[in-house]
Amino acid sequence: MSRFWSPVVQTLTPYIPGEQPQMERLVKLNTNESPYGPSPKALAAINQQTNEDLRLYPDPEGVTLKKAIADLHGLDPKQVFLGNGSDEVLAHVFLGLLKQAKPVQFPDITYSFYPVYCKLFGIDYQTVALGSNFEIQAQDFKTPNGGIIFPNPNAPTGRAIPRSEIEGLLSRNTDSVVVIDEAYVDYGTESCVPLLRGNTCPENLLVVHTLSKSRALAGLRVGFAVGHPSLIEGLERVKNSFNSYPLGKLAQAGAIAAIQDQAHLESTSKKVVQTRERLLAELSALGFDTLPSTANFIFTRHPKHAGVKLYQALRDRGLIVRHFKSPRIEEFLRITIGTDDQTNELIAALKEILAST
Numbered sequence: 001m002s003r004f005w006s007p008v009v010q011t012l013t014p015y016i017p018g019e020q021p022q023m024e025r026l027v028k029l030n031t032n033e034s035p036y037g038p039s040p041k042a043l044a045a046i047n048q049q050t051n052e053d054l055r056l057y058p059d060p061e062g063v064t065l066k067k068a069i070a071d072l073h074g075l076d077p078k079q080v081f082l083g084n085g086s087d088e089v090l091a092h093v094f095l096g097l098l099k100q101a102k103p104v105q106f107p108d109i110t111y112s113f114y115p116v117y118c119k120l121f122g123i124d125y126q127t128v129a130l131g132s133n134f135e136i137q138a139q140d141f142k143t144p145n146g147g148i149i150f151p152n153p154n155a156p157t158g159r160a161i162p163r164s165e166i167e168g169l170l171s172r173n174t175d176s177v178v179v180i181d182e183a184y185v186d187y188g189t190e191s192c193v194p195l196l197r198g199n200t201c202p203e204n205l206l207v208v209h210t211l212s213k214s215r216a217l218a219g220l221r222v223g224f225a226v227g228h229p230s231l232i233e234g235l236e237r238v239k240n241s242f243n244s245y246p247l248g249k250l251a252q253a254g255a256i257a258a259i260q261d262q263a264h265l266e267s268t269s270k271k272v273v274q275t276r277e278r279l280l281a282e283l284s285a286l287g288f289d290t291l292p293s294t295a296n297f298i299f300t301r302h303p304k305h306a307g308v309k310l311y312q313a314l315r316d317r318g319l320i321v322r323h324f325k326s327p328r329i330e331e332f333l334r335i336t337i338g339t340d341d342q343t344n345e346l347i348a349a350l351k352e353i354l355a356s357t
């Protein structure tokens with residue numbers, strides 16, 4: 001605390017990211033990174049860009065990257081907005097689109113960065129309770145509101161809703177922006193991006209993606225939003241009032257190559273999904289109760305063992321998972337899907353813990 005902090009800084013409760021411990025030999029299953037490396041083509045592109053040209057500023061508009069994203073998704077480059085990780089994209093979305101006279105709505109259990117942005121930007125919000133089995137109920141988002149945002153699949157639950165329910169929501173909610181955060185869409189969720197193609201693109205739908213999860217580039221910091229060109233124009237106004245060069249040359253080069261390597265994305269995501277299904281079955285055999293997941297993590301609890309105790313016992317054995325001390329979910333662990341070997345270690349550790357307590 002310092003008396004020189006501005007009034008707004010005095011009131012902030014910042015987001016706490018999952019830890020990045022520096023210890024060796026840890027099984028790190030706490031921040032939903034990919035257990036597999038990024039596309040080798042992305043690494044080659046970054047290496048190639050590592051030269052004297054780094055003295056120059058990068059392309060502030062990221063024209064080539066926007067075109068690569070637009071081509072992949074069947075969109076126009078004017079429908080693409082880039083940011084330094086999707087967290088930065090989301091910050092601009094909150095300030096530029098969701099800061100309205102009416103409160104923004106999001107689920108009571110969701111990505112915990114959303115309320116942090118609201119606090120930072122002075123945005124009123126309302127939470128909408130998930131159903132009894134932690135499912136998003138689209139019909140519970142009521143008008144009027146200053147905007148709606150949720151991840152699909154939701155985090156940290158991993159549960160998704162079909163695209164048709166989001167289309168229903170859009171047809172009822174025509175006076176504010178609906179933002180779908182598709183950070184985990186590549187592990188078996190229906191994307192809303194196809195709704196944005198052609199001249200039927202809704203004026204109020206924005207979809208946010210990241211290269212941090214399925215493209216295994218969390219360390220590069222690249223995210224983007226796609227939507228109607230008028231929404232993108234609003235976001236560009238915010239970005240150009242904050243930082244004109246959010247993406248460096250290395251990030252742009254790596255992201256272009258990663259976006260173009262769909263084969264790598266598909267093969268690594270498929271492995272994650274297979275491991276997820278195996279882990280689900282093994283956990284169920286151990287008596288865990290796990291929510292259905294279409295993400296690269298699962299959300300699970302054991303009826304006889306407290307979440308915090310399991311978290312600590314795993315930690316003592318060098319396995320790091322995520323535990324949230326929030327109402328309704330404190331009995332759960334969020335476990336990132338790792339490699340097959342990491343999954344074997346996890347299951348062995350859980351067997352040992354359950355047998356000894």
Ligand SMILES: *Cc1c(COP(=O)(O)O)cnc(C)c1O
Pocket residue numbers: 032084085086087088111151155181183209210211212218222223
């Ligand atoms: C991981 C995650 C992000 C942030 O991703 P970055 O692009 O690394 O900033 C955004 N939304 C959700 C729901 C996430 O889980």
